[in-house]
Amino acid sequence: MELQPVILSGGSGTRLWPLSREQYPKQLLALVGSETMLQATAGRLAGFRGRLPVATEPVVVCNEEYRFVTAEQLRASGQSSRNIVLEPFGRNTAPALTLAALAVQEADPVLLVMPADHVIRDLDGFQGAIDAGIPAALDSAIVTFGIVPDHAETGYGYIRFGADRPDGSKSIAAFVEKPDAATAQRYLDSGEYLWNSGLFMVRASVWLKAIAQLQPEMYAACAEAWQAGSRDADFVRVGKEAFKACPSDSIDYAVMEKLAGADLGISGSVVPMSAGWSDVGAWDALWQIADKDESGNVARGDVLFEDSRNTLVYAQDRMVACVGLDDAVVVETPDAVLVARKDKTQHVKQIVATLKAGQRSQASAHRKIHRPWGWYDSIDAGSRFQVKRIVVNPGARLSLQMHHHRAEHWIVVKGTAEVTNGDKVFLLGENESTYIPLGHVHRLANPGKLPLEIIEVQSGGYLGEDDIVRFEDKYGRG
Incomplete structure (x- = not known):
């Protein structure tokens, strides 16, 4: 028997x-x-x-x-996989884990x-x-890992643990939603609570049994989607229509919180973990775990600080100069700036919602x-033109x-291009160019x-x- 890593790489990280x-969500970012x-x-x-x-x-x-960039990042890190399961729609973590269990x-x-975003x-x-x-x-438990808290955090859910189990883990007394500040402090002082990490361990057969009994509609949709799926190189595509009908729910809500009242021969347990964990849910969480200068500032990119404290700045494309800032976050990208x-910073998701409502491209x-x-x-x-910098691996x-509506001019800056332009195929070197008329069949390689x-x-x-x-x-x- 093996320990099979399952990486859940969904979500959009709107607060970042x-x-x-x-x-291009946060799990794809360094x-x-x-x-x-x-x-x-x-x-x-x-x-x-x-x-x-x-x-x-x-x-x-x-x-x-983002299947291709996911595969490329795994390949670049020496962790390539022939089992990249593609979700045509986001349906939260319980269906995602069900697809992974069906795969093995x-x-x-x-x-x-x-x-993938911790x-x-x-x-x-x-x-x-x-x-x-x-x-x-191995003893048919669904194990979650609770982070031993080091401060009263209001941004995480909590797990109250109970008695020690014979297998070395602890029983789960209750799952608790994100608390207010006073309640979080009480949890911390009691020593009976752990942060809910979202990390789980379970036999594939045990998970499939639990989901089939506790969420039969979800299991049926996932099983049908898996049966209707197909393999495309390293990707596994599940049946789109079947998965579209799948209910959306998390592992906690769909299964873990229902185990105590179910007679399945499956229990839930928790293992305390102290490992420098953070889910980096928002910019303030990133500031907390990042290396800081003597004034508490965090800088990534070309950043200058003057009379500023406890401030985080990410500069992606331009120099950012900060004067007299305290407890601020500044994030600069080529097409948007957050201050x-x-x-x-937990409220940044409201900005994203506004962008989506206005169908602004910066949201996606x-x-x-x-x-x-x-x-x-x-x-x-x-008006009537666009300039792109293109890099081909x-x-x-x-x-x-x-293209029906545009012509293109290509200028080679670095490397060698193989150009298909109509019925001609030829090479272009650095500083050479070509013109692709409207309606011409073409290819760049x-x-x-x-x-x-x-x-x-x-x-x-x-x-x-389009x-x-x-x-x-x-x-x-297509």
């Missing part, structure tokens, strides 16, 4: 806007250190020497929108369920707690858009395509071993991304 966007949060999660069991061997590849459940049900491993600084402490939870999981009081996507072949950045735009190629960088100038009456007819695409896009 404008760095986190719907199509918020702490050089690795992205997804990469750090995938490597969290490296060197594990516990009661069970670790499976060679994780099961990853993620949104279809024949081997029936012990699943270690890890959200920070854990003490890997030894993390791995020790995981190993301590394995006996309970907030540090104690009000960055100016820099990642594609399976590389990325592009829309660096300028105006070595050996990658765009789809064979055509990188035959070299280094990234290809071009500047593309589009001109025409309509420049939307003005594209694909004739051939290696990535399966």
Whole structure:
């Protein structure tokens, strides 16, 4: 039997806007250190020497929108997976775990369920707690891991633990919603409460039994979606219509809080964990765990502080200078800037809701858009024109395509481009260019071993991304 990592990589991280966007959420960002949060999660069991061997590849459940960047980040970190399960719609953590359990049900491993958007600084402490939870999981328990609190936190749910169990874990007395400040302090003082981490451990068969009994509609929808699914390279696509009908609920609400009153032969237990954990839910949480200067300031990027204290600044594209700021957050990206009081950053999600209501692009996507072949950045735009910087990975190629409403000029800045333009195929080197007339079938490819960088100038009456007819695409896009 193996310990099977399951990485839940859904969610949009709205409280970390404008760095986190719907199509490029926080788990894909390097918020702490050089690795992205997804990469750090995938490597969290490296060197594990516990009661069970670790499976060679994780099961990853993620949104279809960012499947290619998810696969690329895993590959770049040496943690590639042939089981990236794609959710066509977000349905919360209980259906996501059900799909993961169905993916490995024949081997029936012990699943270690890890959200991809957490920070854990003490890997030894993390791995020790995981190993301590394995006996309970082998004994048909659904194990959760509670973080030993070090302050009265109002942004987390809590677990009140009960008596010690024979397997070394603790019984669960109650799940408690996010408290107010006074209640959180009382929880901390009592020593009977742990933060609810969202980390779980359970045998695949035990989870499927629990979800089938406690949430039969959810189980039926997931099972039907799995049966209707198909494999596309490293991706597993589930049946869209069946999964659309699946109820949305969390692991806690759908199963954990109902176990005590159910006669399933399945129990819930909790293992305390002290591992420098944070779910980095908002900018103030990131400030708390980040390295600070002598004035309590945190800077990422080109940042200057003058007479400022306890302030966090992320500068992505430009220099940011701060004078006389106290307890502030400033986040600069190419297309949006956030300025907030540090104690009000939980309300950033209201800004995102306003952007969505106004159908503003800043709610969902960055100016820099990642594609399976590389990325592009829309660096300028105006009436009837748009300028993009395009980078194509070595050996990658765009789809064979055509546009009804725009023509394009391509200028090679770095590397070598293989260009299909109508019935001609030719190479372009640095400082060379070509013109793609409106209506011409064309393709851009990188035959070299280094990234290809071009500047593309589009001109025409309509420049939307939906003005594209694909004739051939290696990535399966229609």
